[in-house]
Amino acid sequence: MPYEPPPELAGLSLTEVAKLVAERKLPPLDRWSPVHTGDSEMRIASDGRWFHQGGEIRRPAMVRAFASLLMCDERGTHWLVTPSQKLSVEVEDAAFVAVDMKQESDTLVFRLNTDDLVIAGPDHPIEAEGDPDTPAIYVKVRHGTRARLNRSTYAQLVEFALARADEANPAVTSGGATFSLRPA
Incomplete structure (x- = not known):
């Protein structure tokens, strides 16, 4: 089939x-x-x-x-x-690539390059790495693996964050958890 x-x-x-x-x-x-x-x-x-x-x-x-x-x-x-x-x-980087994102209420869903769907939240946190000028954003998938957001998905996420927060500290909320998009 x-x-x-x-x-x-x-x-x-x-x-x-x-x-x-x-x-x-x-x-x-x-x-x-x-x-x-x-x-x-x-x-x-x-x-x-x-x-x-x-x-x-x-x-x-x-x-x-x-x-x-x-x-x-x-x-x-x-x-x-x-x-x-x-x-x-x-x-080389992450096992998966997040290729699309959808926001509904305060929940974020990512589609991966494998067609898996991941609902961000406490079990699937969003993590920011790199430096403030060139951050890399990841979402945890399963069994220790994670997906890096591709450029367009990253842009969607930042647009969503900036509509809800200030530019100095962009963050998103999903599944009741808040995730900073600024690397530590």
């Missing part, structure tokens, strides 16, 4: 987004204890493209399947995890 991406984010209500997130069945990586470790020979470029042995993986469904098996440990090492294997993955 071919992969069907979800509808455009702009056309979804927050209730519909929550339903899609709840319906996505992800593997229980945190319950698996694989005995074999190795190198997957995979790399995720800073623009979100996946490569294996130097060649780009061009099938979106395959990237989405691999992404569902991805975790990042406390040292920042990314792994593809199955019940029997744990294979390292080189990640």
Whole structure:
């Protein structure tokens, strides 16, 4: 059965987004204890493209399947995890790229390059890194992984923040939590 991406984010209500997130069945990586470790020979470029042995993986469904098996440990090492294997993955920046954003009330939803939907809040915080002149904004995804906002999504978020806060301390609220967009 071919992969069907979800509808455009702009056309979804927050209730519909929550339903899609709840319906996505992800593997229980945190319950698996694989005995074999190795190198997957995979790399995720800073623009979100996946490569294996130097060649780009061009099938979106395959990237989405691999992404569902991805975790990042406390040292920042990314792994593809199955019940029997744990294979390292080189990640240039973040494992995912946030490619779109929607705001409804005080809730922010991000669509990732893998078509995953992430509702920002205490479980999926927004983090600002870098310096005030060139910040990088990330949202936590799952299992220690995160997504970097691409340029247009970053611009959407800043526009939303500036409409609600002052320029000296841009911040956004989502899921009852407030996130500064100024790097510490």
